[in-house]
Amino acid sequence: MRALAAATPHCLVDTAIGAIGLAWSEAGITCLQLPGPDRAATERRLAASGSPPAEPPEEVARAIAMLERYCRGERVDFSSLPLDLSGVGAFDRAVYEAAREVRWGQTVSYGEIARRIGAPEAARAVGRALGRNPVAIVVPCHRILASGGRIGGFSAFGGARAKQRLLALEGVHPGHGTPPIPGLLAD
Template sequence: MPGKTHFLIFDTEGGPCGIAWTAAGVVRFQLPGDDAATTCRLLLRHLPEAEAADPPPAIAETVAAVKRYFAGEQADFSKVPLDLAGQSAFFRAIYDAARRVHWGETTTYGTIARDLGAGPEMAREVGQAMAKNPVALIIPCHRVLAAGGKVGGFSAPGGASSKLKMLALEGISFEQPEPAQQSFGF
């Protein structure tokens, strides 16, 4: 990672989030935790050298977008500069593909694998990349589902429940449809 790493813990309607950045861009994002101390601990677990700081303009804009997102307003993170220097080229390609999945849309691990020219057997690797996503929400791994449109896992605090809440903010529901009117057998 180029230069120093800085971080900020900030409140949203979903709870306290954390963001860490270098001169190159966002290096880590922490989804809401139970409290600011927990969020900070989770963020710094991966970046013990990071120092608290006021954000530069691009990071401040990202923080404002995150606040809008957790208030239920549409937010686009596709142009947020990222520092993914520690990631493999394959993971970076997966993350680029995931960033093209916009608000209110979903895709599957298999679809991303296919779009990258890999066979369906690579869906598992796509899932591994999503599980290791260092900037969840900014790279919208919550929009990437398992086969058949099933929710699948989510490695953020709250697990799949958090994924469902984030998707609900975007108008995506996984409620079961009401059963069709039953026939009387006539």
């Protein structure tokens, strides 16, 4: 996750997979922080930049309602949510736009995203860009897999296990042993 601008307000939302943090600007959502080991850790991560907690405006409240449904396993299309990716470079932005086109229950490889953005040799760079994704779930980096359908990496707390659980919410089970979902990392 990139650093938040000092004036970027944030809120914490309790969901079926744990506390998720959202930060926003007037232009759109700037950050979606997936659950940490506990609610306090997620709050600390958001507050570390000095961003103040705030009551979410209407558009962010709509995003929260969508996230709550998604975390309960309901099919949600986040493509209409406005994002503020003004601090993101052109390559990363192209990767995020291509990733946003991967719909619920679908997966593609890092190499496929590289091809879609016209950089077929850049699969590793795509993986690094997704590791910096400031708005996970809304930009569904969890739907992007390594070659051969392997789970690949995931930079959020819980790593590949958290990625498997997000995919399981959508009925996708790459590999084997994907556990049930009471919390993102609960056993």
